[in-house]
Amino acid sequence: MVxxxxxxxxxxxxxxxxxxxxxxxxxxxxxxxxxxxxSQIERGNNDPSLEALRRIARALNTPLFDLFSDRVDQPVRVIREADRMIIRSPHGGLSYSRVSPGSGQLEVLAGELEPGAASSDTLWSHPPSEECVLVSSGTLTLEVDSDTIELQAGDSAYFESLHPHRFVNNTDAMVSFTISVTPPSF
Known part of the structure; x- marks a missing residue:
């Protein structure tokens, strides 16, 4: 994880x-x-995987990206592309950059999924939220419960995060997408 x-x-x-x-x-x-x-993670001696951070965030009842940002109360917050927080999976293949400032009621993430990669090894759920994914380029496969849905550029899908889910790229091209989550629980 980076x-x-x-x-x-x-x-x-x-x-x-x-x-x-x-x-x-x-x-x-x-x-x-x-x-x-x-202990190693808390002391900064271990670079935890995305899966470990998801488990920690869930155990702490905190949105994952809140572990990376300070709370700031300002009426308008601008997040410059060069200043976005980026998290990559340890195996490569997946990266998320935070588009929203965090600490609010809406989390927006820009994601990129390399060919053959998945957002997690298995379907997973997280605390009650609503999620909407919008595909910018490529073909994204969304797996929710026992459903498999292919989304093309311009397509979007909405679901509740309590349903086990994951994103998969079954193609030979990079997939770019945006995820909005409210309230943040990613």
Whole structure:
């Protein structure tokens, strides 16, 4: 996984854990990680995978991208393309850049999925939210529950995030898409 400074990320995870009164052992158990992994992540000695961060965020009842941003109250926030926070999967193949500032009621992510890649190894769900995906280029396969839907450039799909889901690129070309999630739970 490639993300911002591991020390800052670890500190935010530790602070959030303490804020909700959870021990490192409890976090490890809830996130299905070893206590050593949690300790290394919190100390900034481990660059966690996207899957590990998803588990930690879920255990902390926090949207994933909130682990990467400071809360700022401003009436208008501009996110320059060069300043976007980007997260890539450890295996490669998937990247998300945060288009929205975070800490609000709407999360917007620009995603790119390489040929043959998937957003996760298996279908997964997360806390109650509404998601809408819009394909900018390529063909994106959306798997939700037992349904498989192919979306072409310009197509969109809406679903509730409690339904296990994932995005797959079954083509030989890069797929670009935008995901909007409200409230943020990604």
């Amino acid at each position: 993300c911002q400074n591991s020390d800052v990320l670890g500190e935010r995870i530790r602070n959030r854990r303490r804020e909700i009164g959870m021990t490192a052992q409890q976090l490890a158990r809830a996130a299905e990680l070893s206590p050593a992994q949690v």
